[in-house]
Amino acid sequence: MGKLLVDFSSAINAWTMKAWNAGDRRDRQKQERLELYLTAQAKKHKGTLLIELESGPTQNRTVAAAALGFAREANTLSPLLNALDDPEPAVVLNAMLGLTLLRSPDTPLTQACEILRHDANPRMRWSAAYLARTLLEVGARDECVGEAAHIGLSDPEPMVRTQCALIAALLGSTERIGDLSVLLHDDVPLVRSAAARALVHLGLHSPPHKGRAARALVEAMAAAERSERARLAQQLVTLSGHHHGMEVERWAEWANQLP
DSSP: OHHHHHHHHHHHHHHHHHHHHOOSHHHHHHHHHHHHHHHHHHHHTHHHHHHHHHHSOHHHHHHHHHHHHHHOOGGGHHHHHHHTTOSSHHHHHHHHHHHHHHOOTTOOOHHHHHHHHHOSOHHHHHHHHHHHHHHHHTTOOOTHHHHHHHHHTTOSSHHHHHHHHHHHHHTTOGGGHHHHHHHTTOSSHHHHHHHHHHHHHHHHHOGGGHHHHHHHHHHHHHHSOHHHHHHHHHHHHHHHSOOOTTOHHHHHHHHHTOO
16 A cells, blocks of 8 residues: 555656646656556556545545546545545645546535635645636636635735636636736736736627727736737737737727727
8 A cells, every 4th residue: 555655646746747847748748648657547546545535644645635636537526525624734735636637517616715715825725726727617617716716816826816817717707807907017927927818818708898908908018028018919919810019009009999
């Protein structure tokens, strides 16, 4: 048992490193091979992992929670949801990873919303926001997500702000256009990028709000450094279907013609 869980832990850690740092095709191929290995092993040892998740010591529960996500089987959903109430934060974090990997649209999001709203640990809030965003992409819905994401747009942790901006887009939350406009001027580039993507999404999918989204992007473009201005120009191309390059005045003229 000990060797099995050590092997799982090592492989999951390696997979995680590749997932966050895969810079070229070779790295992505290594990650894909690791994932195939983890999936095969998780399916093979699912029964053992379920027992460890329910009644094993902390370290075993922690590894089992992440490993079961790789099995991607429906009967792991309930045990992983139960693990969100584990008293050990490491188990809860890996249970959220497991649920993110499972990607079941039947996953209730109430517990993730509570973590996102109230947990003092920024990594917990970030993981909850990432879980919610991933599950929204596959069709999961819960009334709590919109309000939790609204709070998360002003979270001190940049990764939470990033995920909550993307959640606002997925929910079609046009009432958050003002908040997203503020995030276009965030200190963190990743947050600014997510806010821009969210505004483009909202503008494309809700034509009555296209003008507000466009004007926010143009305003941010006018205030941005050159490299940032080029990225915002590309977002405006996506939103408008036109190409005015780096000419802020032409973009402003177009945006101001919109209602």
